[in-house]
Amino acid sequence: MISPEQYPVLIVVIPLLSAFLISILGGMDKRFCYPATLLALGGSLAAAVATLCLVADHGIIHYRMGGWAPPFGIEYVVDYLNALVLVVVVFVAFMAAIASKVSVEEELPHKIPQFYTLFVLLTTGLLGMTITGDAFNLYVLMEIAALTNYALIAMGRKRALMASFNYVVIGTMGACFYLLGVGHLYIMTGSLNMADILNILPHLYGTNAILVAAILMLMGAWIKMAFFPMHGWLPNAYTYAPSATSSLVAPLMTKVSVYIMIRVMFSVLGAVYVFKVLPVKELIVWLATAAIIAGSLFALAQKDFKKMLTYLIVAEVGYMVGGVWLATAQGITGAILHIVNDAVMTLCLFLFAAIVVHKTKGHQLSNLQGLFKKMPITMAAFAVGALSMIGVPPTAGFFSKWYLILGGIDAGQWQFVVALLFSSLVNAVLFFRIFEIAYYEPESAQHGHGESVAIDEAPLSMLLPLVVVAITIILLGLYSGEIVTTFIQHAVPAGI
Amino acid sequence: MEILLAKYNYWIYVALMMIGIYGMIAKTNLMKKIIGMSIFQTAIIVFYVSIGAKKGATIPIIEHGHGAAHAAVRVADYVNPLPHVLMLTAIVVGVGTLGVALAIAMSIYKEYGSLEEDEILERLE
Amino acid sequence: MIWQFDFLILALGVICALASISLKDLLSAAIVFGAYSFLMCLLWTEMGAVDVAFTEAAVGAGVSTVFFLAAVFHTSRIVQPRRRGRMLHKLVGLAAATGIGILLISATADFPNWANPNSPASTHLSPFYITETIPLTGVPNIVTSVLADFRGFDTMFETAVIFVAGLAVVSILGRYGRRLRDYEPSPVGEDVAHQSPIIQAACRIFVPFMQLFALYVVAHGHHSPGGGFQGGVILGASFILVAISYDLRVMQRRLQERRAMLFSSLGVLIYSGIGALCLLMGANFLDYSILHTILPATSPIMARSHGMLGVEVGVALTVMSIMVIIYVNVASYGKSDRGL
């Protein structure tokens, strides 16, 4: 009944409609929420995969909302870049949703319907941000994602409240900067459609207004992704959020913001403008270098496992921003591949963190003691994620880092290469320290010495997604060549 | 006079925006931050609505829309409706953010008994 | 636009903004902020943005001031002076504000003059909307047709934003799911002391007219300023008026919080459901013109007009219930007992 050309809109509409149904059903009986969420995200995942196949076969898809032609109505554009990001976003959300069951029942027992409604709406917002071809529509969806995010974080109570408030203030500032940037583009070009703006802009490249628009839009995206000097809100917000929230938000929010930066750079302003006209390429790579080093150093200083991971996110954002602004084909390929890989890797680590919180009621590093013996499968899956963060060859993390390093060498930005290697080293130190704590240190003194600890695995609903994600990391590593040739190389703008 | 009239709307929106940003950053009272945030958002609305204004044009509702359906409509007679649509959305987003921010500020007050950022941070430590 | 008004209103607006940022009494700051919203409403009207002005009148000057007052009511009223690092904080704020100010001012030099009919914004997209609204959708109010049809997809998410905001407030403050019988009775004497017969009589007369007016605003949005959003806010405000002049429990007897939550989901569901219906019937998402096959005696153009009306009703339902939900939770600290 629904023809293939309708698939792109289904990706967004299925979760959107189900969010309201979840809210209604959840009001009657909260046991409906979990299966309904899985169904919604599963349907969306199917639509996203179908769209990915369509894009791989037939190229870019355009979809007109309400049947109106593009500059007048809102248009969805699915190209090689966002088809891939869409699948990653739904996949991560789906896995996080499966794993959320136990921790939601434990941490938010009275708010299950609200949690799942907001969860699905957050996914909808992120998907909509990824798929849209309209600059203003992006803002509206950004606000949906942001508002759900504030609420999901504030559900953590106590310290999460203050973190969430800071996030509200800073996040609103970021979104408003983006909106203001769109306003500057609108007053100069009279259009809101990204492709249309890209067409009109070249004869306005010299003007101050476009420069300011570019600065504002990039600032907006940077604030949202917690790029180094603006990262202050992120660690507390993600650390004190409920674990089900952080395993959805931490992998996706920053990655989608990086995607938005790429979209603004290449599909709105134009690669020629950002790389040839703007004289800031080197400066931003330096900032990214600073982000990587600062993020890694802060991560080293943490005693809290979740907070350590959040600082690693700050460093990873540096990888991606730096990779894009290297302005070489290799660097951009690496950055896009890293969006995919890093989302899955971060998901793996945060799912593990959720299991740790579930089992030990805390997220300090000391909570990890003796876990290798108690939960061998969980720890094996975690080890895959950790090795991938370090960048050990068969895992996904190695390949994107490889492209980034090649890009850095191509561009002659040696400081970036050094920072990447330094950060790998720091990751190695961090994760081997964790392995040591989890493997050698006994859980606690009163359990006695040398006694064999009973195996006490995580519940299946948490273990299964973790294992799937770990396998995905290896598969992404093995097939990274295919991903690059089928999708990413078409996404890199020509002529740089 | 000409140049003043031509651009002052844009200058004043910048002034409002600066007030908003100052409120968001320099004020430590959470309610003041929220007020700053709202001013910041209205400043953007001033900007957009100013884009839509058009000399000698009337409000964007077609006159005699009922009867002569195909009477010629002169574009110059009506102001640009698109920014209005966008700003309706922005106002709604603004009130949504305001509600959420107030709710968070109120639960912070419940938790820490204060709305001053520095006192709350002291209590956190 | 009327530049004489514009100039004075903007000047007044800047003064109000400065005052509400610097007043040390939060209640007064909220009141002055209300005045700021009044002025903004005037500003939009004077530039011809009647729908924006209507929304601002309903939202900015009305409910959001009430939300502010309710929040101040339950928290502290006086801004305490900062203990340490006062100057540094101010300097950082000033530096950021000036930096961004200079950046933005430098961009204004390239802008077309204010209210210039030949600016790109007035010549690129908007002529299409102005000339085609009647032939393509049959709706004289261009803002409504662009809002609900040409860019209807944005508006759907705008409604979703409101829904999210309500849900967020409930999940942060409230105890969703309490039924009416769960409310513990409070001491009688205390209640009576806060009730004023004059206000209650006025409210009794007011509320029916207000709701009727709100329905008119929803239904007449195709031909005059207004529409689902503004009408919804006024409807919500009528419930808020009941809650203020009596108390929250009296209001909850008319509209329970649980039911309001249900209505809010239903409203957005109506909107996205109409879109999905178009999808199921073989057209693109939100392409109302296909609906003429199931609506009796309509052409594709009138079907668009009717589709918009259906969508507006959904918006009004959501906005009304979410305004009530936010008020109930903010005014009673999530306990939904007495309120202001």
Added chain:
Amino acid sequence: MDTIFIASGVAVLILMMLTLYRAISGPTAIDRLMAVNVIGTKTTVLLIIIGTVFHWVEMFVDIALAYALLNFIVTIATSRYFQHHKNLCPVGFGLRHRKEETKND
């Protein structure tokens, strides 16, 4: 004809500016409330004046009506505050702090 309306509108705005002085400096919050209420009433008038300048008053009457209704609600909500908290002029009020340690209610 338009000139007369514009002139009267400007006059109302200037009066508004005088009221605004009371709204900002007014010693008690009741002064502010009254002043803002007056500003609200003037706004209603101005909305209609703008309508006549645009030669299409019908469209503006709705806004003015909605406006007056909501202004009423705000006033009642504020008055509720004073019913519960009798303190009209707490210490440490206005644009400057008068004393360091204060506690309202």
